[in-house]
Amino acid sequence: MRVGASILLKNGYCYQSYGWNRFRPLGDLQTAIDILDEYEVDEILIVRPIKGVDSEDSLNIDLKLLSELKTITPLSFGGGIRSNSDINNLSGLPIERLCLSSAFININEGFVKNAINSFGRQAILACLPITLIDDVICVYHSEANELIKLSDEIQEFCMQYADEIIIIDMSNEGNNDYFQMDLLEHLKIPLNKIIITGGVGKNIIRVAKSTGIASSIIENRVLHSENSIDYFK
């Protein structure tokens, strides 16, 4: 199983998110990426935490910063990629995989196919931030900035077009070690296609290793102590 790290990027600056509602500053992107290279994390996920409407120049600032980014670790990027023009100006970025959320939740087949065309199907990730509301699995739709029911069609669509699917446990995001593994039982998606994040700590990683999950991604905490990856692995 891969053990990776995630970083939130907004307006050219990195942030940490706690419980999906509070942000804390983190620092400069390249400085953070350099240390993750040195820790030799298995992969890095950079996400733009968009809630509702995304501002055009904020996206441009972030894309410009990404184009100058230097890293020797596999990189996935996502957050706010909603139009075909967004995909076109992604080509100059040093990223291996593209992470789409609203496109998959809207089941926007044309857009996803366009992404596959330029990146290849193995490079497409679906990102589903989920939480349990009176035991119905709901997913956060960032474009509409609201929680909607995670239908079977969305899951089918993700399994058909996405290489792997990132499941974010919204309520446990931040610094604890309580990712709700039982959330995954509610889903139709096979475990070897799932990347988990949000409340991923040492114990969750140990459990995830035995279930055949594809990858566990640690948020925030990977930068809280030296060489943390050795401790988590």
Next chain:
Amino acid sequence: MTTLNNPQFCSNCLYDNKHPFGLSFQEGVCSGCFTHSEKDTINWGERESLLVDLISQTRKNKKSHYDCVVPVQGDAEDYYVVSKVLALNLNPLIVCVNDYYMNNIGWHNLHNLITHFDLDSLVYNPEINTYKEMVRTTLRKLDHILWPSIALKSSFPVHIAKERNIPLVVWGQNQAIEQVGKFSHTDSVEMSKWSRKEHDLFGYDVDKVIGSGAQIDIRNLNYYRYPNIKNLGHSKVKGIYLSNYFRWDPLYQNKKSVVQGFVPQHNSASFDIYERAGSSVYYEFHDLLKLQRVGYRKVRDQLSREVRHGRLDRQSALELENHYNKSEVDISGFFNWLGVTKSGVEWFVSKRLPKVKHLIGSSENKICQLPADISGLLTNSDEPTREFVLFGKGVSL
């Protein structure tokens, strides 16, 4: 979320989104104030027992007779850190890096510290020509004269801990948490190469600073670089911040150091006579460069801190900031130390210090009214008699 470029001010303290450590807002209140409010909800007894467990872990199979390294520069906070370390019955080695900026008060406070607490100590004096060349380079390229000493102070103690097989480095406050609440106290953030580069050296490491142009013998930069983190892993060196385990209130706790022989230093740029007492530049030329670099002087950090501790309301904090921002600064001492000619200084001031030129003069003190809660915590303080003492005796019989 921070909007792009128009400034956004915190409704509680004096910070805005231009803070070099970054700042995020929630209903108008900045992340620094939010994290500070944790100090009143956290069960500090639990935090301390967590610390005690951590310490017993590090002492398990240690090879040195020292339990920890305590990096100091002889200011008031070090007195508090050392007394806490001894209360935790750790056997510390005091490590200090001489930044050559210390005045006679600085040497007194450093040597009184090791004498009063009766501790083994190691003072590293970096090769002075390389050091001064680094100061010239960072002054020229980053508007910063403390960068080289911060690079040394945040790396040398870790080198010594690794090389002398000492498993723990104990730091005082984590500035990223105390100023902008970058992490929660309960995250128990530890010392790391990343944190040093991001916060202490704001994104620059030695190679980026010297580029290809600096006239420096690279071989002399060994202790300006952080040790290899793989080796640190092998020799299990860990660094912790006491401000994650004790309710950190600098003004309150620094006052106690006076009883232990610490001498506060008066300065005209701030009301705080404890923090960084003993330096010939901190509240003079460094404060000016900080204003030009980040747009505010050290006093804003201290005023915001006092607002958060409830000893000051925001309005009077703003007034006090206005008052202290006007205090003039004498920079001649620094340039004599650096060996710069009079015309050299004039060139540099006119070309490189446009925004702060008006504040250059002789530092005289203008009395101003402080709220009782604050003045109650201040004792009387000395004026330095000798500046830029390379090595001082400090205490006498």
Next chain:
Amino acid sequence: MIDIIDVGCGNIQSLTNILTLLQVPSRAVNSPNQVKSNTIILPGVGSAGPYMDKLKESSLDQAIKKHHSEGKRIIGICLGFQLLTISSEEDGGTECLGLVDAQTEKIGSNQLRNCSHTGWEHFQIDTEYFNAAECQAQLGLTRKRKLKGRVFYNHEYGVCSTSEDAAHLEIPNKMYAGYSSMVVQKNLIGIQFHPEKSQVTGLNLFEMML
């Protein structure tokens, strides 16, 4: 100087970054007349169909074949490697450059509907491996003798090589046995994983090859 084929998709940036890190000058080329240096890298993110179409439109495919016939070196990475084979099943079957006597097929076509290979695998190689395939001398033989580490894979299609005169390494993972991890044939090197994103091992491999 290294020429990197740039058809408007694929992570050229990662390649240039790692080459600059190794102080190796490189340049992106998107038309045949620009191809001058004696080493070409065919980068590897995208899907086979559109990638081949773009090569044909810009007649870069001819330039590559000419380059190969002149005995100059070609390094194909991930998709770039697959395009060197005869044909690929991707996008309903794509006719490729045919410089390597091998087929590119969907991974695990018999098992689940979509099965891909993403993750790190063990990797071990030494310079004798290159010599066995009489790979030309520019190989950086001086520095690294043996290389042992891990490399990052991210592909849905795999190359199964049948030809004898090419030395090839298999992916050391029983789920993907039979597919090539790396193929060397005279002046042609095909790499299924992403050396530009395989951290220290990738750096060392580039040092060996360039």
Next chain:
Amino acid sequence: MKYCKKCLTTTLRPNAEFTNDGVCIPCKYSLIGNQTNHVLKLRALKERIKQATSKVRKKGDYDCIVGVSGGKDSTRQAHWVRDRLGLKPLLVCAAYPPLQMSELGAENLSNLISMGFDLMVVTPAPKTSAKLSLEAFKKFGNLCKSTELSLFSTVPRIAIDLGINLIFWGENPALQVGDSATEGVDEFDGNNLRKSNTLTEGGNDWLFDAIQKEYLVNHYIYPDEIEFNKKKISIFYLGPAWDDWDNEENGAYAALAGLSLRPGEEHITGDISNASMLDEEFTNINMMIKYYKFGFGRATDIVCEKIRNGMITRVKGIELVEMYDGVCSDEIIQKYCKYVGLPVEEFWNDINNKWTNTSLFSISDNERPKRRFKIGVDFND
């Protein structure tokens, strides 16, 4: 007590040896030695250094360590190692605690810093150091024993920890002042420093009894042989390779190299070179006690060296020794008593007089011991 025919060294000096015609080793050495070619010696030293460092991969950024105090000898040595040998030294100063350090000592460390060296100042826990000084004064009649142990142990300790395997040290104790126990393979070799009189006498147990916090003792313990061999540490003396290495020349060097000295203060400190023991003052008391213990003090050592170098006659030497041996001002003694918390009368009556060699001196309360022998004349009670 017998005197050396040539100089004023006496048989009472610990570990001192004499030839059968009554001449001490240093005189014998200076007789045969002074016409040898120092250029050859310098090449021999460089050869020995190359040998010692060839079998070890240089790990750190420093080529060697030079033990310094900011005084004349060590400053000159550091300067020579850097500029003449072309090595990059790390200077290690086993400093006196701040209260004991003199203003002059601080100034001379500043001077050393301004000459452009990497300098590590290692100081033992101050109060413990003072306590040990008093303890050693009572137990061994030597109030500098703890600081000497600290001086000898710190440099190798740092060398072992930092992985720097080449140490340069002051003068060879055997050849200058007749301490034959440490005579090594040749005059450069300092590797059996561990056998020297300072380290061997009295062992270490008294340290453990005197210090409550046990972890503070380690600073004073000389690293054992296994650690030395594991890190292949070699110690060399530089003095023998210099054609102008002696007290007088080093004093002149220091005066011109920016050091602060003590001209005209020999009546206070009893130091007629006015250029040694600058970094603190209490060693002068030790010299006085050594005089009362063995009948000779520092003035004798300096005079012997001058006699060997032919700078003064034995007769003139006797005159100087009579005037300055055992001299130490009351003010220095009061400062020491304040430093270790000892009433001045106890200093004289309980401790000093206890160590005074009553066969050489007559003692009475509240008065300094008086000499019963004549300088230069063999004497037996």
